[in-house]
Amino acid sequence: MMGDTRQLQIKDVYSHNLLCCDYTTRLYDALSLMRERRVSSIFIEQDGKIVGIWTESDCVSLDFEHSGLAQTAIGNIMNAPVHDILINQTLSEATIKFHQLGIRHLLVKDAHNQPQGVVSLSDIVRNQGLDHYLHFRPIEDHFESQISTLDAEACISEAIHAMRRDRTTAVLVYNQALAEYGIITQRDVAYVILNQDWRMPCWELASYPMESMTPKDSLFDAYRLMTARSIRHLVIREPGSDAVMGLLALKNVLTEIETAYCSELEKVLAQRDLALQKSEKNLYLANRIIDASLDGIMITRANGEIIQINPAFSALTGYQDYEVLGKNPSILSSGVHGQDYYERMWKELRHKGVWQGEICNKRKNGEVYVEWLTIIEINEPYSDDVLYAAIFSDITERKNAEEKIARLAYFDELTGLPNRRLFYDRLSMALASAQRDKHKLSVMFIDLDRFKEVNDTLGHSAGDKLLSQVSERIKAILKPGDTLARLGGDEFVVLLTEVEQMDDVVSFADQVLSELSVPFALGELNVAATASLGAAIYPEDGLDSESLLKHADVAMYRSKELGRNSFQLYKASMNARSLERLSMLSRFQSALEGGEFELHYQPLRCLTSGRIMSVECLLRWQDPNLGTISPAQFIPLAEELGLIVKVDQWVINEACRQMAQWLKEGLDIRRIAINISASHLSQGDLVMTMAKALEQHNLDGRYVELELTETSFVSNLHDAKVLLKKLKNLGVSIALDDFGTGYSALSYLTKLPIDILKIDASFIAKIPDEYGNSEIVTAIVAMAKALNLHVVAEGVEKSVQQKFLQKLGCHTMQGYHYCRPLPQSDWLNFYRSQRGLEAAPLQRLAGGR
Numbered sequence: 001m002m003g004d005t006r007q008l009q010i011k012d013v014y015s016h017n018l019l020c021c022d023y024t025t026r027l028y029d030a031l032s033l034m035r036e037r038r039v040s041s042i043f044i045e046q047d048g049k050i051v052g053i054w055t056e057s058d059c060v061s062l063d064f065e066h067s068g069l070a071q072t073a074i075g076n077i078m079n080a081p082v083h084d085i086l087i088n089q090t091l092s093e094a095t096i097k098f099h100q101l102g103i104r105h106l107l108v109k110d111a112h113n114q115p116q117g118v119v120s121l122s123d124i125v126r127n128q129g130l131d132h133y134l135h136f137r138p139i140e141d142h143f144e145s146q147i148s149t150l151d152a153e154a155c156i157s158e159a160i161h162a163m164r165r166d167r168t169t170a171v172l173v174y175n176q177a178l179a180e181y182g183i184i185t186q187r188d189v190a191y192v193i194l195n196q197d198w199r200m201p202c203w204e205l206a207s208y209p210m211e212s213m214t215p216k217d218s219l220f221d222a223y224r225l226m227t228a229r230s231i232r233h234l235v236i237r238e239p240g241s242d243a244v245m246g247l248l249a250l251k252n253v254l255t256e257i258e259t260a261y262c263s264e265l266e267k268v269l270a271q272r273d274l275a276l277q278k279s280e281k282n283l284y285l286a287n288r289i290i291d292a293s294l295d296g297i298m299i300t301r302a303n304g305e306i307i308q309i310n311p312a313f314s315a316l317t318g319y320q321d322y323e324v325l326g327k328n329p330s331i332l333s334s335g336v337h338g339q340d341y342y343e344r345m346w347k348e349l350r351h352k353g354v355w356q357g358e359i360c361n362k363r364k365n366g367e368v369y370v371e372w373l374t375i376i377e378i379n380e381p382y383s384d385d386v387l388y389a390a391i392f393s394d395i396t397e398r399k400n401a402e403e404k405i406a407r408l409a410y411f412d413e414l415t416g417l418p419n420r421r422l423f424y425d426r427l428s429m430a431l432a433s434a435q436r437d438k439h440k441l442s443v444m445f446i447d448l449d450r451f452k453e454v455n456d457t458l459g460h461s462a463g464d465k466l467l468s469q470v471s472e473r474i475k476a477i478l479k480p481g482d483t484l485a486r487l488g489g490d491e492f493v494v495l496l497t498e499v500e501q502m503d504d505v506v507s508f509a510d511q512v513l514s515e516l517s518v519p520f521a522l523g524e525l526n527v528a529a530t531a532s533l534g535a536a537i538y539p540e541d542g543l544d545s546e547s548l549l550k551h552a553d554v555a556m557y558r559s560k561e562l563g564r565n566s567f568q569l570y571k572a573s574m575n576a577r578s579l580e581r582l583s584m585l586s587r588f589q590s591a592l593e594g595g596e597f598e599l600h601y602q603p604l605r606c607l608t609s610g611r612i613m614s615v616e617c618l619l620r621w622q623d624p625n626l627g628t629i630s631p632a633q634f635i636p637l638a639e640e641l642g643l644i645v646k647v648d649q650w651v652i653n654e655a656c657r658q659m660a661q662w663l664k665e666g667l668d669i670r671r672i673a674i675n676i677s678a679s680h681l682s683q684g685d686l687v688m689t690m691a692k693a694l695e696q697h698n699l700d701g702r703y704v705e706l707e708l709t710e711t712s713f714v715s716n717l718h719d720a721k722v723l724l725k726k727l728k729n730l731g732v733s734i735a736l737d738d739f740g741t742g743y744s745a746l747s748y749l750t751k752l753p754i755d756i757l758k759i760d761a762s763f764i765a766k767i768p769d770e771y772g773n774s775e776i777v778t779a780i781v782a783m784a785k786a787l788n789l790h791v792v793a794e795g796v797e798k799s800v801q802q803k804f805l806q807k808l809g810c811h812t813m814q815g816y817h818y819c820r821p822l823p824q825s826d827w828l829n830f831y832r833s834q835r836g837l838e839a840a841p842l843q844r845l846a847g848g849r
């Protein structure tokens with residue numbers, strides 16, 4: 001019942017009628033003033049300050065025998081100190097004060113501590129809306145039955161005496177002559193002090209006739225009657241007999257209301273304490289959660305003032321609480337969003353009470369970051385105030401990852417070029433418009449020649465640099481609307497949309513080849529790169545993406561076959577060759593496991609003694625359908641497919657097995673020479689493979705010679721040296737194959753533990769006729785001898801060549817002139833046939849041809 005009025009403030013109920021008098025004022029004058037202003041209390045001032053209070057009820061306790069009572073200074077008899085209450089405090093607070101101090105009046109002060117009026121317990125009770133409560137309370141439990149009744153002729157001092165004795169607020173007076181009851185109250189007593197006539201008969205002061213009620217009537221009716229008649233007492237009579245039973249004072253009704261009110265208030269306060277405890281606990285929990293949250297949290301007032309942040313806020317923004325509390329969130333603004341962005345945000349927030357979205361903010365260090373922000377409007381309980389809680393997490397990394405994923409879906413990470421998917425999209429769009437507008441377009445494949453060698457020998461980061469530089473150079477010559485994409489590895493593809501005639505494609509291809517002909521700077525090395533290009537034109541070579549790409553690819557492979565560093569336009573006849581190549585690739589893999597490989601042997605002959613010095617094993621692929629396939633065809637394929645290590649391992653093992661077998665059979669051959677692919681050194685463990693094979697076949701390492709090319713050493717001379725030393729520790733000899741075709745760096749010869757130098761067949765083919773070439777061979781032989789290397793001439797086909805080499809003092813020859821590579825059985829026959837001739841002078845042998 002108190003819920004509605006509990007929050008009423010003193011200003012809503014107090015009385016402005018504040019009556020004051022000075023400390024020295026006589027009681028007589030003070031009472032006169034009270035009577036005149038019709039108030040029941042007066043405040044006493046001293047030096048401009050209120051220091052005490054005097055009320056009508058205080059009169060009863062005065063000593064009426066005292067002759068100068070009316071002249072007494074009110075300061076001497078006042079009640080002090082005066083308790084006060086502020087004008088904007090609640091009625092509940094006032095009630096608690098009344099209760100605790102046992103008083104009935106409080107001085108009301110304003111915010112500046114200035115007295116404004118007075119509030120009594122009655123004022124508060126009257127405003128509590130307790131009427132219905134009084135309905136259920138009968139008078140019988142509340143009236144005073146022990147009330148004194150005086151005779152009408154009794155003097156007034158007796159009445160005062162009775163009131164004081166009985167601690168009542170009134171006495172009854174009976175006038176026998178009139179058979180009437182009258183009443184004298186404390187207020188009446190106060191006025192006797194003014195008259196000073198203590199002998200006055202009671203009936204003269206008594207008020208009559210009196211209103212009366214029965215004990216069964218309700219307090220509510222009694223209260224209503226007293227308020228309506230402005231009286232403070234009712235006579236209670238026995239129903240039927242009309243005999244007076246006692247007196248009901250307004251004070252009795254108010255006391256009852258007060259009791260109810262206070263006990264109700266206590267209940268409410270207890271509930272409030274509980275609620276407070278609960279809310280304190282909730283607050284504690286909320287604060288713990290806010291502090292522990294990994295999301296940044298900021299709480300602001302409606303005007304934007306920041307009132308709370310959590311540790312995650314500081315971690316994410318770099319601002320500590322003392323730097324932001326009291327400030328506006330605009331401190332975090334990055335300037336990325338315009339005013340309209342914030343306006344939309346506030347509009348939604350006001351409309352829905354919540355806003356969520358991505359927002360760019362700025363950390364204290366100036367770094368802009370993206371956050372996922374949720375703002376919630378919070379209405380404060382028991383007030384109109386609104387707070388805003390902003391909860392955010394830094395999603396910069398997630399955004400970057402998302403962007404990267406989106407980029408990766410359409411772009412190549414290394415070069416930043418469109419990838420296969422984007423290229424297909426663009427090609428299909430370009431085809432649609434070419435079809436509509438009836439114009440041509442072209443798709444061109446660009447594949448770097450020997451890119452794998454760069455990767456294998458110079459390392460992947462050099463390979464990556466080369467790819468980036470190639471893409472930059474091609475991009476630079478593209479026309480607007482054309483697309484360059486990287487399909488993977490060293491494979492690029494160009495979409496040319498501005499094609500009017502075939503020449504446009506040819507001239508673009510020329511441009512690409514000329515751009516790539518300038519060496520690329522890869523760190524300290526300048527590397528020359530070439531590419532094989534192939535193109536197909538719409539509509540001649542295909543009407544859809546798939547056939548155009550396939551035909552451009554076929555044309556590109558034709559370029560490769562024709563010696564690389566060239567360009568081919570698609571021709572229908574190319575298809576057959578490309579299919580052949582493809583099927584060879586797949587067949588190769590099964591051939592390795594299916595035993596289709598075998599070794600052929602080519603002897604190397606000493607140019608002085610005519611003896612077979614060693615034999616080189618050369619790999620052959622015997623395809624059941626295609627017959628013998630040359631290693632010149634399938635070794636590069638094996639390298640491309642990453643199968644070369646397996647191939648070499650097979651050859652090493654087979655060569656060792658064969659050599660061990662021959663030695664057992666008594667063949668007198670010093671060494672078997674095995675070719676090792678340059679890529680083997682970067683991909684496999686050559687030393688381990690070699691050691692295992694020697695051990696497995698119980699073969700001494702001195703019977704093996706490994707032929708390596710310069711490409712094997714180019715990437716890292718130091719590593720190559722370590723590797724060759726390990727091989728030499730196994731007893732094997734090292735031959736530098738194809739000398740003269742590669743880098744021909746003399747440094748290899750001096751720094752690496754090489755035993756044999758094999759002059760490439762291309763030099764031998766041109767001796768002794770071609771001027772300059774003979775000089776080169778002469779120089780190589782002289783240099784090798786000076787370095788104490790054994791010199792072998794490869795590809796000796798003519799006796800004139802043999803003679804020339806003999807004159808130079810070259811140690812050994814290899815070539816068709818002496819013997820072609822032979823299968824195992826033919827080779828054994830050849831060997832045996834040669835044994836008998838070994839003693840014959842070489843000149844004769846050579847001359848016999």
Ligand SMILES: Nc1nc2c(ncn2[C@@H]2O[C@@H]3COP(=O)(O)O[C@H]4[C@@H](O)[C@H](n5cnc6c(=O)[nH]c(N)nc65)O[C@@H]4COP(=O)(O)O[C@H]3[C@H]2O)c(=O)[nH]1
Pocket residue numbers: 602617618619630631632635648651675676677707737738761794795796797814815816817821
């Ligand atoms: N025109 C001409 N050619 C002659 C003459 N004498 C020998 N040849 C050929 O020259 C090549 C010599 O081998 P290579 O320079 O190491 O060059 C080899 C070698 O680099 C590679 N190769 C061969 N067998 C293997 C192998 O088992 N493993 C590895 N990794 N590579 C091998 O394939 C290349 C080609 O091998 P082949 O076709 O067997 O070709 C062989 C051989 O048949 C001649 O007088 N005139």
